Amino acid sequence: MPKTLRKLIGTVLIIVLVLVYAFLATMIASATLGNSHWSIHLLYFFLTGLLWILPAMGIIKWMEKPDRPKDRQG
Template identity: 75%
Template sequence: MPPRLRKLIGTVLIIILVLVYALVATTIAAATLGASPWYIHLLYFAVTGLLWILPAMVIIKWMEKPAKVRDE
């Protein structure tokens, strides 16, 4: 796969990941943290705010793989 196409696909995947992750994290917070104190909200959003980086790193590593050299 050409590097430009891989980067395009990876960029779209990261955008989708962030949107879906934010919606899911916020929905879970709204459903479960309603009566919790402020510091629980802070902890939850600090952890979930950083957790999306792990799958994004996998996508970025895939995007940055060198193109295969074809023997001709």
């Protein structure tokens, strides 16, 4: 797969990842942290704010893989 196509697919995947992740993190927070102390909210959103980076890093590494050299036939 050419690098330009991987970059397009990866960009779309990262956008979808961020949207779905933010939605799920907010849903979980509103369902479980309603009456919690503000420090628990701070810790939760700090950790969930950083956690999305792990799958995004995997997508970015995949996007940046060099193209395979074409096989020479001759």
